[in-house]
Amino acid sequence: MTTILDRFLKYVKIDTQSDPNTGLTPSTPNQFKFSENLVEELKAIGLSDASIDENGYVMATIPSNINAEIPVIGFIAHVDTSPDFSGRNVNPQVVEDYDGGDIVLNEEKNICLSPSEFPELNNYKGQTIITTDGTTLLGADDKAGVTEIVSAAEYLMNNPHIKHGDIRIGFTPDEEIGAGADYFDVKKFGASYAYTLDGGEIGELEYENFNAAGAKITVRGRMVHPGYAKNKMRNSIRIANQIITMLPRHETPEHTTGYEGFYHLMDFNGDVEKTEMSYIIRDFRADRFEDRKKELQHIVNKVNAEYGAGTVKLEINDQYYNMREKIEPVFQIVESAKLAMELVGVDPLVKPIRGGTDGSRLSYMGLPTPNIFAGGHNFHGRFEFVPLQSMEKAVEVILKIIDLSVQPQK
Ligand SMILES: [Zn+2]
Numbered sequence: 001m002t003t004i005l006d007r008f009l010k011y012v013k014i015d016t017q018s019d020p021n022t023g024l025t026p027s028t029p030n031q032f033k034f035s036e037n038l039v040e041e042l043k044a045i046g047l048s049d050a051s052i053d054e055n056g057y058v059m060a061t062i063p064s065n066i067n068a069e070i071p072v073i074g075f076i077a078h079v080d081t082s083p084d085f086s087g088r089n090v091n092p093q094v095v096e097d098y099d100g101g102d103i104v105l106n107e108e109k110n111i112c113l114s115p116s117e118f119p120e121l122n123n124y125k126g127q128t129i130i131t132t133d134g135t136t137l138l139g140a141d142d143k144a145g146v147t148e149i150v151s152a153a154e155y156l157m158n159n160p161h162i163k164h165g166d167i168r169i170g171f172t173p174d175e176e177i178g179a180g181a182d183y184f185d186v187k188k189f190g191a192s193y194a195y196t197l198d199g200g201e202i203g204e205l206e207y208e209n210f211n212a213a214g215a216k217i218t219v220r221g222r223m224v225h226p227g228y229a230k231n232k233m234r235n236s237i238r239i240a241n242q243i244i245t246m247l248p249r250h251e252t253p254e255h256t257t258g259y260e261g262f263y264h265l266m267d268f269n270g271d272v273e274k275t276e277m278s279y280i281i282r283d284f285r286a287d288r289f290e291d292r293k294k295e296l297q298h299i300v301n302k303v304n305a306e307y308g309a310g311t312v313k314l315e316i317n318d319q320y321y322n323m324r325e326k327i328e329p330v331f332q333i334v335e336s337a338k339l340a341m342e343l344v345g346v347d348p349l350v351k352p353i354r355g356g357t358d359g360s361r362l363s364y365m366g367l368p369t370p371n372i373f374a375g376g377h378n379f380h381g382r383f384e385f386v387p388l389q390s391m392e393k394a395v396e397v398i399l400k401i402i403d404l405s406v407q408p409q410k
Pocket residue numbers: 078141142175198
């Protein structure tokens with residue numbers, strides 16, 4: 001039996017960084033190779049139907065060992081790491097019995113993981129912490145999740161006295177470039193519901209995320225020699241700026257938290273003749289999300305009334321929606337994850353995701369999929385770390401969720 005630590009260390013050393021610019025699925029060939037290895041590993045532990053499709057999606061079954069018909073549960077993690085930070089030659093450091101002090105990641109480059117900057121380290125005194133060597137990310141996002149699912153599967157296959165229904169396992173490519181759900185075959189997966197193991201610190205449980213839209217605003221101006229411009233020039237930059245200031249000044253990412261939504265100006269490009277702006281619009285509540293889109297349209301209409309129809313063009317595209325709407329009808333799947341955590345001694349930390357997950361898209365594709373912790377911290381950078389004990393607890397949570405599913409319903 002491979003230990004959780006060994007398995008994790010083996011996975012993170014394989015570079016599976018995704019790339020938003022290749023247009024391929026998976027976006028990088030290394031993800032496919034890694035996923036092929038996972039299939040071999042799953043087969044070796046007894047999941048005989050483990051397979052990979054042409055897009056790099058791995059699926060496998062832990063076959064039911066009971067007679068009763070119970071809903072099929074899925075567990076999903078992603079194999080890629082973020083394009084934001086190098087994932088090549090990851091050289092993980094294992095700090096045993098962490099003493100609460102600074103962890104030197106890289107002596108030569110003077111890079112330190114310190115509780116003065118990352119006070120959450122204080123929660124893990126005495127535990128085993130896995131860090132980077134300061135030059136790459138770690139890839140606990142989401143190889144911790146992959147490790148936990150494979151380890152739970154291995155445990156069940158080695159302990160056939162533990163009763164369970166059919167359990168489905170899915171490993172996806174390209175989550176970090178927002179494409180993880182693109183070719184996920186929900187029907188083939190065949191689960192009634194699933195959990196992504198892609199959250200952060202121990203206890204995290206998430207079933208709410210933003211409703212999301214992108215808005216493109218194009219302002220047409222009119223260039224005239226500045227010396228002769230009176231009543232003739234129309235400066236598209238100034239008109240664009242007018243639109244920016246008409247939006248609520250404090251409803252921006254840097255002024256909001258928790259359940260508050262925002263408009264975020266991501267990109268601004270312009271000269272007198274033409275200015276283009278890209279916004280993203282985010283809100284948890286569907287009605288407020290619609291109101292935000294209407295408000296932007298209303299502002300554009302006003303500006304067009306002032307400068308002439310067609311001066312400003314607005315295009316809004318919905319990107320994803322709050323999974324809560326799809327989770328609520330099957331809310332017992334959240335309750336049982338919560339209960340599972342409590343039963344293995346983990347305090348559930350329920351919070352809204354100020355972003356999207358593959359689970360939010362899967363939920364709208366017919367597979368309700370809340371997200372539970374994989375255990376890591378400081379994703380997408382050199383300070384990423386994961387406590388081994390958090391990964392062990394995640395395995396216990398998976399096993400407990402499965403166990404609860406065969407208990408008679410109260
Ligand atoms: Zn992730």
